[in-house]
Amino acid sequence: MALPAARARGWAAAVKMAQRRRHAEAPRGSPSRAPPGSRAALYVHWPYCEKRCSYCNFNKYIPRGVEEAAMRSCLVTEAQTLLRLSGVQRVESVFFGGGTPSLASPNTVAAVLEAVDQISHLPADSEVTLEANPTSAPGSRLAAFGAAGVNRLSIGLQSLDDTELQLLGRTHSARDALQTLAEARRLFPGRVSVDLMLGLPAQQVGPWLGQLRTLLGCCDDHLSLYQLTLERGTALFTQVQRGALPAPDPELAAEMYQEGRAMLREVGFRQYEVSNFARNGALSTHNWTYWQCGQYLGVGPGAHGRFVPQGAGGHTREARIQTLEPDNWMKEVMLFGHGTRRRVPLGQLELLEEVLAMGLRTDVGITHQV
Secondary structure, three states: OOOOHHHHHHHHHHHHHHHHHHHHHOOOOOOOOOOHHHEEEEEEEEOEOOOOOOOOOOOOEOOOOOOHHHHHHHHHHHHHHHHHHHOOOEEEEEEEEEOOHHHOOHHHHHHHHHHHHHHOOOOOOOEEEEEEOHHHOOHHHHHHHHHHOOOEEEEEEEOOOHHHHHHOOOOOOHHHHHHHHHHHHHHOOOOEEEEEEEOOOOOOHHHHHHHHHHHHOOOOOEEEEEEOOOOOOOHHHHHHHOOOOOOOOHHHHHHHHHHHHHHHHHOOOEEEEOOEEEOOOOOOHHHHHHHOOOOEEEEOOOOEEEEOOHHHOOOOOEEEEEOOOHHHHHHHHHHHOOOEEEEEEOOHHHHHHHHHHHHOOEOOOOOOOO
16 A cells, blocks of 8 residues: 555654654653543554564564565555454554564555554554664664654663673674664654563573663663563574573572662662563553553454454454464455454453453552452
């Protein structure tokens, strides 16, 4: 789908104006007045990567070539279909995840955002996040994503130690990571998140805290600490199982986590979720929707969603999973307008379990009124 240039420029200009207004007038994360059933978050999955990291079992593919025009058209079509089906009138956040969505062209991002704004309402100050890897996101490309409507970046640094990055199968160096972070902060001030992993094989507390200290000297207002999970079927799992690498020490991982939390608190970060820390009000609006059990639509191969299909006369919240494999997903989208593979109506018990599991991850917890 081609995006009319004038319309794209107009929408992007509105985004830039809203960003300036937001910085000048109001704190981030102010709640919407729209009724809960009429608003949602939107997740868009870009399934392709340059290579598979040794620890990752996400739904991702390493293609010989990508027919991006076809993928773009299908992402736009499925977003339109699910928005109509849900009856959502306002999309409060969009998150481009993957895979490596920074490998997609900015035109694809712009086309999806324009389609969302046509079918529903995407306010100009909505949070629009793009996951980016350092080696696929030079400054000029990040600027192009900003012009397309992205206003927040989530950068997968994972480590500031080159040996650890090689162990994880990452394609960037620590120097690459810091250069990308500096450029991202210049382009998206106050709206850059970074990921740092802990609990790797043979990782020690002192050096890891040194990485965190270095990162705090140059990071923005949002940081995520993720403990490594050895997933069956990954290269790292196999290496540990065969004894080629030591198993991660859970006691050391717990010490890293606790010491890291304390260090972040000392410099003004709020731990608003188990793995996520923010200061200056820079909470992730999109992820907060997940943890508060709000509605979210999942677009793209293997994406997950939770919403009430009000546009089709439904009254029950459903869990939805899209077809995993990109080629099969695209065929289904071209035939049916969407690639939903599975729909599961959620009963009262499942909804309560969701509220408990999600709410207890946050610092606000749950109450009897939820």
